[in-house]
Amino acid sequence: MASKNLSTKNAPGQLLAKLIANQAxxxxxQILSVGTTMIVVGHAQPSLAIGLFQPTQQALSCMFAGGAGGVASPLLTGLPVVLSVAITILLFGYFISAGVKVVNALGxxxxxxxxxxxxxxxxxxxLVLYIVQSILFGSAAVC
Known part of the structure; x- marks a missing residue:
């Protein structure tokens, strides 16, 4: 007896979606841990200057550094990096989970x-936040 999903017109697409959903x-x-590791490593190397919110992170770093000759606490100087990494990891995890949910539903x-x-x-x-922060803060790391 043929199942309900196999009798539909989109059966090959649904079978592929089920296969992808099972693997996902x-x-x-593992996908989340590898992605999280790559995000943290990318933010840990300032010379690479990669990150979803890099211009905002640089602007906050300048602000928390205490100005041109000010002395700031190490806790405050590390805060922009922690915030940027946390937001990026949360967005990454959300999009992976939402993608898996959509593929499951398709299957x-x-x-x-x-x-x-x-x-x-x-x-x-x-995307709008990325564009706005790029326009506001630019890509130059000048305090």
Whole structure:
């Protein structure tokens, strides 16, 4: 007896989505840990100047450094990096989890328009924030 999913018109796409969803569920923790490690390593090397919120991080570092000749505490000087890494890791984890949820729904043959709306909105807001902070702070690391 044929199953309900195999009798639909999109059966090959659903089978591929199920396969991807199974692998994504199986290796979700590994994907998150490798991505988190890469984000932390990328932020730990200031010479690379990579990061989603790098211009804001540089501006906050200048602000917390106490001005041109001021002395700041080590806690305050490290705060911008910690904030930037934390926000980036949270966004990365959110997009991975949302992607796995969407692929699972596709594999089950469900309607995914409601599942896609929120991650798409978060992506667009993040894109606007990235553009605005790049315009406001630029890419020059000058205090």
């Amino acid at each position: 569920n199986k290796y979700r923790h 089950e043959g469900q309607e995914v328009t409601q599942l896609i709306q929120q991650p798409l909105g978060v992506f667009l807001v993040t």
